[in-house]
Amino acid sequence: MSWQPRRGSAEVAQSERSEGAISISNQNANPATVEAPVIEQETRSEEDLDLPWQVIVHNDPVNLMSYVTMVFQRVFGYPREKAERHMLEVHHKGRSILWSGMRERAELYVQQLHGYLLLATLEKIG
């Protein structure tokens, strides 16, 4: 399966330059005018500013516990014990946060989980 990459995220990076001239006087040297250092005011990309997202799996009375454990192992590469811990959290608490990080990766994980027919969503943290 493929997922259309989100547009407009990394494309907005840009830099603005502040330029000017300042005078520097040195007692041991002739006064000279030098070009001021270039100060780069880099606008951080939208991706950098993007708050982390979390991948949440919600409880579903139909999916088998063993099946959900297997899916967590496959999708996230978790060892069996960790996958089971998350599965039990889903079962007892109704949801479990499986992963957090940048949006595109979170979308990919949710897509994979839906491919296994799990109830999964991504949410922005905060």
Added chain:
Amino acid sequence: MEICRREDKLEISELDPFLAELLRQIPASANPEGTPTAEQRLFSPPAGPREREICAEWKLYVQPELRRLFRTATETVAADLEQLSGNEKTFANRTLRIPAKHADAWLSALNQARLVIAAKYNFTDGELCDHYRSPIGSRRDLSLFQVNFYGFLQEFILREVSDCPGKNSD
């Protein structure tokens, strides 16, 4: 009914007509068409309603992929189930052999069918946990039995997949 693994195949033997018919119903049962709740369950939203952009892109790009994925799985299962079609008189002792590399397709199709049936009948948590309910007295009871029978098959396939990792891949 007996179920076991023989070399690179999962074998379901001694299939009586009733269970064989339930197996043959898998592809049809997995079809959510005509049942909005089932459709919503198979194609649930990827984020909350506030994330309109994500949900819109999902519908446009991901849902068709998911539909294709689910359909491919049920088609694989339907092809395997061809073994059960034919002379109804010899149905009593039918054997179904599932290639191990089709295990994932079976897991998906069985799951689709279970989810669609459960959504259609709106089974409660209590009903879904009641594995010893009997006898079958209504269409609803039969559907619940179907959900549990498919779950039993899933459990068996899962055990085989985890015992022999990698053998299920093409």
